[in-house]
Amino acid sequence: MGMQYDNENNPTFFVDAMLGNIAKKLRLMGYDSKYEPDIQDDDLINLARKEQRIIISRDENLVKKALKLEINSIFLEKKEETKQFREIIDKLNLKIIEINGDRARCPLCNTKTKSVNKDNVKSKIPIKILEQNAKFWECKNCGKIFWEGSHIRNLQKFVSELNER
Ligand SMILES: [Zn+2]
Structure with a gap:
């Protein structure tokens, strides 16, 4: 096949x-x-x-x-x-799933997200989130911006459940 x-x-x-x-x-x-x-x-x-x-x-x-x-x-x-x-x-037979922000795709449109400099997304992100996060990613297709809280951390729990078995 x-x-x-x-x-x-x-x-x-x-x-x-x-x-x-x-x-x-x-x-x-x-x-x-x-x-x-x-x-x-x-x-x-x-x-x-x-x-x-x-x-x-x-x-x-x-x-x-x-x-x-x-x-x-x-x-x-x-x-x-x-x-x-x-x-x-x-x-x-997938190997153990690992989460890596630089490998992730946009959950909304399936485009690979790119790491972006914090300064470049400043105007688009709530100040509190800017203060709490160091790394940001952007989807060049739909323009959505992600940070660890949204991009990775939510998934981390799910993945650790998966890998537990
Ligand atoms: Zn997108």
Whole structure:
């Protein structure tokens, strides 16, 4: 089965509708993850095939259809998010997930975020946050600015739960 890796050798994903939180977390973990909440099944399958992305879905029929077309797909059986991530990690044999702000993608639009100098984002950030954080990242696509509190720390807890097992 063809499987697309990004230039850092990580798998890329197409996350099915209703799994937006999974897509956001994968992006923050640095995985290129497409997510279009309103896409039709057939369009999703075609795009995933074209871009050789691994489909992640809770829709058994969609996964069956995709597998028949030899598109790498992961059917999530579990409802709970930590368990769903375990399913993904186990299926792909992903190494222990690590959080690195410089590797993260924008949770909103999937673009790689770039580290930015504090002085350059001063005008866009509440003063309190400026005082409390040293590192900032910017999404060059949607313009959103992130700091450790928003970008990483929230995820840290989730990841430590994941790695506990
Ligand atoms: Zn963005």
